Amino acid sequence: MNNINTEIFKKIDNNRTKSHIDTSELIGLNSLLIYSKDIFGKNEEVDEYIKKVFNINFLPYVIRSRTLIFARVSKEIYYYDENQKNSVMKKMIQYFQGNLSDDTTIKKNNSEGKTNANENMKKWMRGLNNQNE
Numbered sequence: 001m002n003n004i005n006t007e008i009f010k011k012i013d014n015n016r017t018k019s020h021i022d023t024s025e026l027i028g029l030n031s032l033l034i035y036s037k038d039i040f041g042k043n044e045e046v047d048e049y050i051k052k053v054f055n056i057n058f059l060p061y062v063i064r065s066r067t068l069i070f071a072r073v074s075k076e077i078y079y080y081d082e083n084q085k086n087s088v089m090k091k092m093i094q095y096f097q098g099n100l101s102d103d104t105t106i107k108k109n110n111s112e113g114k115t116n117a118n119e120n121m122k123k124w125m126r127g128l129n130n131q132n133e
Contacts (some may be wrong), residue, residue, distance in 0.1 A: 021085045027074045029092075034070045043069070053091040 040046045062068045
């Protein structure tokens, strides 16, 4: 499992004890999850996650685009009250404890010499952090 995925799961786990979950943090976590090809290799897997965690069913044309999926999910999250956000966070934790309890479920990129988008993003973020220090 790469470091970015580990960081995502740590953030989800850290929210387990919080009584107040920030809307932007919940939207951000879901954007990282939805767009990650390592966590969800196929859009159908994203659809399954959305159905289990958010109880939302999308039409097939929405499922073909992760951008559309994310737009619809973030719109829903934006209007959630505190109880709904807490409920979604609990469902997220349960989903990943049940489905991603071991590293074997995460898709690994075995091609040598190639970097995936997550690794490129991590390098870019490290570069930005070094410039700001």
